[in-house]
Amino acid sequence: MTKTNPGNYFEDFKLGQEIVHATPRTVTEGDMALYVALTGSRFPLHSADTFAQDLGYEGATIDDVLAFHVVFGKTVPDISLNAVANLGYAAGRFGEPVYPGDTLSSVSEVIGLKENSNGKTGTVYVRSIGVNQRGEMVLDYCRWVMVRKRDESAPAPEAVVPDLPDAVPVSDLIVPAGAGFATYDTVAAGSPHLWDDYSAGEKIDHVDGMTIEESEHAMATRLYQNTARVHFNQHTEKEGRFGRRLIYGGHIISIARALSFNGLANAVRVAAINGGRHVAPTFAGDTIYAWTEILEKQEIPDRRDIGALRLRTIAVKDRACADFPNVGADGKTDPSVVLDLDYTVLVPRRVG
Amino acid sequence: MTKTNPGNYFEDFKLGQEIVHATPRTVTEGDMALYVALTGSRFPLHSADTFAQDLGYEGATIDDVLAFHVVFGKTVPDISLNAVANLGYAAGRFGEPVYPGDTLSSVSEVIGLKENSNGKTGTVYVRSIGVNQRGEMVLDYCRWVMVRKRDESAPAPEAVVPDLPDAVPVSDLIVPAGAGFATYDTVAAGSPHLWDDYSAGEKIDHVDGMTIEESEHAMATRLYQNTARVHFNQHTEKEGRFGRRLIYGGHIISIARALSFNGLANAVRVAAINGGRHVAPTFAGDTIYAWTEILEKQEIPDRRDIGALRLRTIAVKDRACADFPNVGADGKTDPSVVLDLDYTVLVPRRVG
Amino acid sequence: MTKTNPGNYFEDFKLGQEIVHATPRTVTEGDMALYVALTGSRFPLHSADTFAQDLGYEGATIDDVLAFHVVFGKTVPDISLNAVANLGYAAGRFGEPVYPGDTLSSVSEVIGLKENSNGKTGTVYVRSIGVNQRGEMVLDYCRWVMVRKRDESAPAPEAVVPDLPDAVPVSDLIVPAGAGFATYDTVAAGSPHLWDDYSAGEKIDHVDGMTIEESEHAMATRLYQNTARVHFNQHTEKEGRFGRRLIYGGHIISIARALSFNGLANAVRVAAINGGRHVAPTFAGDTIYAWTEILEKQEIPDRRDIGALRLRTIAVKDRACADFPNVGADGKTDPSVVLDLDYTVLVPRRVG
Structure with missing residues (x-):
């Protein structure tokens, strides 16, 4: 048995399967600094402790998109190492603010599978959830990717395409309960x-x-x-x-x-x-x-x-x-x- | 009204005007590490907590030049987005040491204005002050930049060129009161x-x-x-x-x-x-x-x-x-x- | 006397000489983030506080190889600034885990000297020890480098080649006493x-x-x-x-x-x-x-x-x-x- 990770192929995914992804990651002020250096981001909630605290946050939060990348990155070795294309995203919601020192980890559920007519690839739909060290959701999103089959003769699974919303309804958006923006500067x-x-x-x-x-x-x-x-x-x-x-x-x-x-x-x-x-x-x-x-x-x-x-x-x-x-x-x-x-x-x- | 920042043009500056710059910035150990990685700096006061503490500091301080860049960077969207040239610096004094975790913000005062004879540009002199989250001065300096006019037909302001010192007198230098160098290693x-x-x-x-x-x-x-x-x-x-x-x-x-x-x-x-x-x-x-x-x-x-x-x-x-x-x-x-x-x-x- | 560092030449090294290297370095979460960004390292003990704590560590530790580089880097201005080649390593042992916030410094002892037959260079063997702010050993290793002579007519020292082990015996390996791996995830x-x-x-x-x-x-x-x-x-x-x-x-x-x-x-x-x-x-x-x-x-x-x-x-x-x-x-x-x-x-x- 090889000790290196071959990644999953289309026929390795099963509907309803839960995949706990490896490499929990403590995000830190180091990641924040690198993110600014690599993107030039200036959104003040992620830039200044004082600004964030004035709004009721504990301090500056990790950029939402940085948190997305960390949660997403965890899923790659299991979901998309053998992907041909990253096809789409849907139903993504950001939850708890992420602070430096929080540890993020990810878990995915297979919510859809559809083999392509060429018999060489198929689309895998997953819902991935990123949580912090207290198990609180920081990001919950769906994506679908086109993944190669290992063995083209493997039988196609029953096609299941999840019903994903065009947009997250406003009633489902998470607004930090402890934060208030009336005094926003x-x-x-x-x-x-x-x-x-x-x-x-x-x-x-x-x-x-x-x-x-x-x-x-x-x-x-x-x-x-x-x-x-x-x-x-x-x-x-x-x-x-x-x-x-x-x-x-x-x-x-x-x-x-x-x-x-x-x-x-x-x-x-x-x-x-x-x-x-x-x-x-x-x-x-x-x-x-x-x-x-x-x-x-x-x-x-x-x-x-x-x-x-x-x-x-x-x-x-x-x-x-x-x-x-x-x-x-x-x-x-x-x-x-x-x-x-x-x-x-x-x-x-x-x-x- | 456009929602993007067009920057200020020469005729937008008024003598005595105070400009509070955006994007307060908490400087961290992440910034310190990047600064070392990008410059190779080895000054020990910024490199080692132990070294700094032996001199009476709380810990390693942010490199003075890094603090300068952060304070300066805040001023760019308001002062020099439409600048043709950064002409000079004077009267710069470093004040309170900056520690990781401190939040820096900047404010500038327009201390001089002089339109150039071509009627297309003018020199803007500003005094910019960087402060920490307690309002303590960490950097106070003057610079002057050549800035484009938006409208060449705009009337020239009365020319005022500030009287800036050739050098900061030694009596004005700020030496950290709590630090002693007799035991410097x-x-x-x-x-x-x-x-x-x-x-x-x-x-x-x-x-x-x-x-x-x-x-x-x-x-x-x-x-x-x-x-x-x-x-x-x-x-x-x-x-x-x-x-x-x-x-x-x-x-x-x-x-x-x-x-x-x-x-x-x-x-x-x-x-x-x-x-x-x-x-x-x-x-x-x-x-x-x-x-x-x-x-x-x-x-x-x-x-x-x-x-x-x-x-x-x-x-x-x-x-x-x-x-x-x-x-x-x-x-x-x-x-x-x-x-x-x-x-x-x-x-x-x-x-x- | 020049105020810049010329580095040491072969004839400057004496058997038994101890060299205290400059620039103690507090390693931080900033260094950890940069190390991940530059290498893509995923070893979980250095990635997640939670993972490390579950094993009995205080939190995520600094990557061993990163600690090696910091300890090594300190020695360069004294040992290898005039080196022609970095010839080998031996007898390297990692000791105390390094945590963000620890300050590393290095000291070396000259344990061997052998002039080359061309009279232009010689091999310098050093044992370098990196310690944290409590003086605890974090890394102890030997290396040897070929260093130029400043003056080719300088007499050769008595040749001493240290007896270095082919490998560190398992009985000399340091396993963190406070850490247990029975619950390793x-x-x-x-x-x-x-x-x-x-x-x-x-x-x-x-x-x-x-x-x-x-x-x-x-x-x-x-x-x-x-x-x-x-x-x-x-x-x-x-x-x-x-x-x-x-x-x-x-x-x-x-x-x-x-x-x-x-x-x-x-x-x-x-x-x-x-x-x-x-x-x-x-x-x-x-x-x-x-x-x-x-x-x-x-x-x-x-x-x-x-x-x-x-x-x-x-x-x-x-x-x-x-x-x-x-x-x-x-x-x-x-x-x-x-x-x-x-x-x-x-x-x-x-x-x-």
Whole structure:
């Protein structure tokens, strides 16, 4: 029996199977500093203890997207080591805030299986839950990936495709019970624009561009202990489809979220990931830009201090976004588009 | 109204105006580790809790230059987003030591304005103060930048050029009251050369060279949440004057200070920035060297355990400094020179 | 007298001489995060406080190899600044676990000297001990380096070559007294393979490859405050033997150890470095692979919960290891081999 991890193949997954993922990870101030160094993130809740404490938090929290990457990274050796493609996300909800010193671990349940007609691959749907050292949920999301079969002659399982929501309903969003945003300091946060100021249909060009270097995406991806090989091994990738290492799609989410500060500075928390698609691969040397459309403006039940905005953020490469490059379902997606992310953020409201 | 930050233009600044900068930043052991990884700094007060505690500090302190970068970085979105050039520094004083866990924020006052004769730009003089979470000053300095006008027809303000000192007088230097250097351990520090051993006029070649990679300067600059675009966006910079990303001038200060350990290992603290000029731009692939001239040797009132040295450190690129490349005011500055920094350090004295 | 450090030359070393190295270093969570980002290490004892505490540790410990690099880095300015080659290691034992917040410092004793017949260089043997802030040994190892003479006419010292063991005997291994591995969680650790499952003579291909970028090895080496110039200065190295910067050999040890997780996930601790040789230089762009042979399987006296495996890990560049590239003493070493490391790890045993 080999002692190295071959990863799971399509026929290894069983409906209802629970997979406890390895390598619990204590996230620290070291991870926070690296995350800022690699993304340039400026969201104040993750930047300053004082700012966070003024809102009722214990201190600065780990960036939601960083927490996502750690929880996601744990799942890779079991779920997607033999994946051909990362197909989508849905029903992602962020729960307890993550503080430096918290230890995250992940568990997944197989919620759907569907073999492809070519008999070589199949789609695996999983629901993955990240918890802290007290077992409290910090992230709960679904993703589906196309995974190779080990043995093409293995029989296909009964096809089960889970019924996943288009978006997380506002009633399911988790707003930290102990935090209050009535005293939110827009000057310290860097923008006067609160929930009240945004409108459904509004489009925001985030203006700035960020070029990604080979070492930067590799450091980020290793930091999350994500072991997907295509990001790290130039010796094999130079013979591969693209001739080079692929950037972890999650790093593009990080960059897009960091860029979105310019225009959405008060989007203090990511509350949900409704859906998302890595539209095209990215490589070292690419410069990432982003723009956002406000899809919905949502009141949160029983909260007057904070509201939700459902956003669609589009990241592109090597092209400015002043004209909001198209990602229409009409097949005319701009070829520069690399990420199409549907998510929900919390934004303080104007009070009084 | 656009929700992204357009930055201030020359005509937006008013004499006496106070600007509270966004994004307070808790500096941590994560930042300290990254600073060492990016610069190779070995000054022991920032390296070892034990060493610092033996001198009366609570523990290792944040590198003074790192604190400078964080305080400076806060000012960029308001002061220099539309700057053409960073012209100079003066009257910089370091105050309270910064410890991991401290939260820094910055505020600036406009202390001078002078439109240029071309009517397209003007010089803005600001005094910026960085404070910790208790409101204690950690850095107080002046800089002036050339900023574009939004509208060239806007009327020029009355020209006011502040009277800035050539150097911070020794009586204004802040020496930590609770720290004593009589028991300073030169073996642990790495050099026997104390304040007593230096002479005005002495020149020191710091010998070593450090090559800077694209990802290194970008990570450093993002770590400080400095948003100046020329450091990050290859897609636009490839069309610009240099065809590539510029290295943040402050990173050259970091590298020069780190290199100066070899010859000035006991310069435990930067106490003042008297002046400074980024003589030429630097780019990824450049190898930085440095040399220092001791400008003045200063006794500190009421302190027998520590003295001050006013230094002029010259950083150059792609050229060793054994012959102390010239930076004379005679116009014969060596073309390799990239930084000319006038600052004051504290150095323990030989006791008994 | 020059104030910069010229390093020691062969004739500066005296048998029995003790050298207290400079720059004590408090290792922190920042260093741990950078180490993960630079190596991708997943060993759970260094990854999660909870996992470590379940075994009786105070919390996650600093990676043994990271501790090695810090202790080693301290010795460079005194021992190997003028070294031509790092020839070997022996008798390395890891002692007290290192926790974030511990301050490491190093001291070396000269235990051997042998001038080479060319009269230009000599071999210096040192035993270096790294201790924490309580003076407890964390690492005790010997290495020998070939060092240039300053003056070729200086007389040769009496040749003394220390008698170093081929391997650290199992009775000398230090197993943390307070830690117990009976409750070791193989699911969280990521592999079911315990000490019982390995056999002497077994070979394991670690499968994955990791490409190293220029900024990555430079950041790692600076993090350890290792000042060996060949790693940092492209301006001089471009004129040197290889035309480029050399990667610090220790970084290859880090990468090989991190890669070895895939096949040796439960090798929770490095207990000894028996010997090692940097067979060939590595450069940015190289992709490192590794394989391991189990040399010996050792019971630890009075411990039923944990055993030792003496390993030989071979790292190679730009070549997969499925066929275990040869490193035979027969002179037919595969040209891709860059590291040949003989070390001992602790692995929990199956209990009951």
